[in-house]
Amino acid sequence: MITDLFLQNLPDSAQRLDAIFHAFNDLLFILDSDGTILDYKASDPSHLYTAPENFLGRKMQNILPPEAGRKIEDILSRLRDGGSKPNILEYFLPTPFGKCWYESRLVSLSNGQSIMLVRDITKYKMSEIKIKRQFDQLAALRSIDLAITSDLDLTPVLSVILDQVRAQLSIDAACILLFDPRAQLLEFAAGAGFKTSALQHTRLHIGEAYAGMAVLERRAVHIPNLKSRQTTFLKSPFLARENFIAYYAVPLISKGEAVGVLEIFHRALLGADEDWLTYMEMLAGQAAIAIDNAMLLKNLQLSNAELTLAYDKTIEGWSRALDLRDKETEGHSRRVTAMTFKLASQMGIKQPELAHICRGAMLHDIGKVAIPDSILHKPGLLSDEEWIIMRRHPLIAVELLAPIDHLVPALDIPRSHHEKWNGTGYPDRLAGEEIPLAARLFAIVDVYDALTSDRPYRRAWSRTETMKYIRKQSGIHFDPQVVPAFIEMMNGQG
Numbered sequence: 001m002i003t004d005l006f007l008q009n010l011p012d013s014a015q016r017l018d019a020i021f022h023a024f025n026d027l028l029f030i031l032d033s034d035g036t037i038l039d040y041k042a043s044d045p046s047h048l049y050t051a052p053e054n055f056l057g058r059k060m061q062n063i064l065p066p067e068a069g070r071k072i073e074d075i076l077s078r079l080r081d082g083g084s085k086p087n088i089l090e091y092f093l094p095t096p097f098g099k100c101w102y103e104s105r106l107v108s109l110s111n112g113q114s115i116m117l118v119r120d121i122t123k124y125k126m127s128e129i130k131i132k133r134q135f136d137q138l139a140a141l142r143s144i145d146l147a148i149t150s151d152l153d154l155t156p157v158l159s160v161i162l163d164q165v166r167a168q169l170s171i172d173a174a175c176i177l178l179f180d181p182r183a184q185l186l187e188f189a190a191g192a193g194f195k196t197s198a199l200q201h202t203r204l205h206i207g208e209a210y211a212g213m214a215v216l217e218r219r220a221v222h223i224p225n226l227k228s229r230q231t232t233f234l235k236s237p238f239l240a241r242e243n244f245i246a247y248y249a250v251p252l253i254s255k256g257e258a259v260g261v262l263e264i265f266h267r268a269l270l271g272a273d274e275d276w277l278t279y280m281e282m283l284a285g286q287a288a289i290a291i292d293n294a295m296l297l298k299n300l301q302l303s304n305a306e307l308t309l310a311y312d313k314t315i316e317g318w319s320r321a322l323d324l325r326d327k328e329t330e331g332h333s334r335r336v337t338a339m340t341f342k343l344a345s346q347m348g349i350k351q352p353e354l355a356h357i358c359r360g361a362m363l364h365d366i367g368k369v370a371i372p373d374s375i376l377h378k379p380g381l382l383s384d385e386e387w388i389i390m391r392r393h394p395l396i397a398v399e400l401l402a403p404i405d406h407l408v409p410a411l412d413i414p415r416s417h418h419e420k421w422n423g424t425g426y427p428d429r430l431a432g433e434e435i436p437l438a439a440r441l442f443a444i445v446d447v448y449d450a451l452t453s454d455r456p457y458r459r460a461w462s463r464t465e466t467m468k469y470i471r472k473q474s475g476i477h478f479d480p481q482v483v484p485a486f487i488e489m490m491n492g493q494g
Helices: 002-008 013-022 066-080 122-150 154-169 209-217 237-242 274-297 304-325 332-346 353-362 366-370 384-390 393-401 405-410 412-416 437-451 463-472 482-492
Strands: 027-031 037-042 087-095 098-108 114-120 173-180 185-192 203-205 221-223 246-254 257-266
Touching (some): 066 098, 122 154, 154 274, 173 274, 332 353, 332 437, 366 393
Antiparallel strands (some): 087 098
């Protein structure tokens, strides 16, 4: 490679090593056997966040947060006892730029000292945090779904909804006002998080106060700071004692009709981002469905279309977060889902199986959320031990998704997309038609998209090269009955 030739032509090994080091933003520290920092190297000094005189000569375990310091001490102890394998830990530090996450590797040297390599993994950890939030939100929707479908009484259903509103939106209090179409009034139905009975006697006309305005204008009303407003809203002595600052009123609309209002209160300013607002609207939608079913239909069955929309929007956001965690495959999930849908349709698969296949395709690599960044983002070849860990991701996907009833029919692709027709794949070494059809379809699409996409370690293959490879793998990697259908589909694209 050009990079290898360039490095070989550098004057000496020291300069070669220096060039390699400056190609990355990692920090390097030389530690004495007791953890004392003897020297450091930084390709970009701004990554130090503090002057060298603040850490040189001090013990690394005394500089880091206590928990990380204890882990460093344990690692140094193992290294002193003769351990030679790299030791890895993760920790976070408060910096002028906010909370930053780091991964550190310690390797012993022959003279008793050790090298500590520090890498900023903040963007990857933030993606993980976003994925976890998506998990929590999906679980919250599921709990609301179960409450709606298992209880004919609206009161406990509203209680579950309000508990999830407070937990998922991290707010202090919330209440639901129901709309009485005969009296044309909004009346208090349920609340959570209040210190007083301030709102329990609320009765508002449409257009009256913030809640009435939200229904009249069919939009959410947001007051960032109630105390900065000249309003009758805080004149109630009980409400004044609540000491609320931030406020939202979200109209609950079902089938085009207002059924109530969700009011949200917080005792501090709220920094709501787009995801927060989207999920607030989603929860409001679930509340509206529950109220409409209880009041108008006297049964608590959610329509499949509304449930599917709620789940699939969460799944799509979840998949986008996964792609962001692995920049090399950004957009991969979206592309393979679209192609798998088309191939499955061409082979005569109908709804609802098509929907399950699409969800499985979207979440095919969800198990990689539990794969360490040091393996997932390793620029070179994986070791045998690292491959063992990497090949666990299909089973991890099953562990994550199986508890969610809505996603159980979609598990075939996340579990079996690395199986091969000749039985040499993983994790179950299935062969032939033992492999679920959905996984057999997806395997071809997955390989096609991977080969025709650029990677840091190779250029994308041409379409001709890739199709030749897929034909060659018919009956080896791929189902020989599916390969012709895939070729026909691709030829039809021109």
